[in-house]
Amino acid sequence: MLSSRNLSYQYPSGERLTFPDIDCAAGETRLLLGNSGSGKTTLLQLLAGLRTPATGTVMINGTDLNGLSGPQRDRFRGRHLGMVFQTAHFIRAVSIEENLLLAQRLAGKTTDRPAIREILDRLELGHKIKSLPSALSVGQQQRAAIARAIINRPAVILADEPTSALDDGNTTQVIQLLQESAAAVNATLLIVTHDNRLTSIIDQHTRL
Numbered sequence: 001m002l003s004s005r006n007l008s009y010q011y012p013s014g015e016r017l018t019f020p021d022i023d024c025a026a027g028e029t030r031l032l033l034g035n036s037g038s039g040k041t042t043l044l045q046l047l048a049g050l051r052t053p054a055t056g057t058v059m060i061n062g063t064d065l066n067g068l069s070g071p072q073r074d075r076f077r078g079r080h081l082g083m084v085f086q087t088a089h090f091i092r093a094v095s096i097e098e099n100l101l102l103a104q105r106l107a108g109k110t111t112d113r114p115a116i117r118e119i120l121d122r123l124e125l126g127h128k129i130k131s132l133p134s135a136l137s138v139g140q141q142q143r144a145a146i147a148r149a150i151i152n153r154p155a156v157i158l159a160d161e162p163t164s165a166l167d168d169g170n171t172t173q174v175i176q177l178l179q180e181s182a183a184a185v186n187a188t189l190l191i192v193t194h195d196n197r198l199t200s201i202i203d204q205h206t207r208l
């Protein structure tokens, strides 16, 4: 589960951003909704431990992110957090399988090719396991990004604007896939978006 309290962030040259408290139980899906400039990306980076807050705490599965050293936080992120972005970011020179193996290694886990095969099969990407990322369509790359986000069975999946570039049909499909994938590993799913269409699919909202 994930919770935050009294979070604020100060850009050196900018305004101070303050955020509402967030509570997400294991297995819950929640939307973080906000207009452009409201601080969605900043909040996501705070929740992932990629930025240090001016005030406040982020707890993930009982661990205070800011109580960890930089290397400990990187390891913790690899093991307990999955991230999905609007466009997928892969290592371009190696196959989808190698990208997922790398995600396992970076988390300090034993590499597990059968687990990678199983997840890619489940996401209908088994035939692309040896392909370079560039040989996948945009939709396939998005599914591969979901595979990478769940390969380490994270406690929390953070998705940043996963649907803003999609039409209504693909939006519903990607959200269903994210929810099914999160449910398969009992992860909390937090979707950061300005896409109000998602409020008709997901009941739990926090507005920035």
Ligand SMILES: Nc1ncnc2c1ncn2[C@@H]1O[C@H](COP(=O)(O)OP(=O)(O)OP(=O)(O)O)[C@@H](O)[C@H]1O
Binding pocket: 011, 012, 013, 014, 015, 017, 034, 035, 036, 037, 038, 039, 040, 041, 042, 043, 194
């Ligand atoms: N590097 C920076 N230095 C100073 N201010 C910044 C910096 N990055 C973002 N900000 C400011 O912080 C606020 C929140 O930015 P953020 O990118 O988190 O918003 P957002 O909700 O994700 O926006 P969008 O939906 O347009 O991407 C904005 O007012 C922005 O101008």
